[in-house]
Amino acid sequence: MPSKWWGGMSCKGDLLVDAHRFYIIDEKTVNNSKKMTELIIIMLSNLFVNLVDLLKATPLLTRVFFKVLFS
Numbered sequence: 001m002p003s004k005w006w007g008g009m010s011c012k013g014d015l016l017v018d019a020h021r022f023y024i025i026d027e028k029t030v031n032n033s034k035k036m037t038e039l040i041i042i043m044l045s046n047l048f049v050n051l052v053d054l055l056k057a058t059p060l061l062t063r064v065f066f067k068v069l070f071s
Contacts, residue, residue: 055062 055065
């Protein structure tokens with residue numbers, strides 16, 4: 001299966017990989033809407049964590065981000 005990108009995470013076959021954790025996506029998980037909702041929440045929280053890590057790494061970008069956010 002070709003790899004696809006979902007918000008900074010790559011999906012190769014049935015293994016979803018991001019910078020912090022590995023998730024195995026099986027057929028039960030995909031068919032179960034509650035588990036799928038949990039997976040989406042986990043993916044969004046990981047995107048937020050990655051954004052925070054990026055802002056920590058670049059102080060100038062942090063100032064610009066908060067200036068735009070709160071102006």
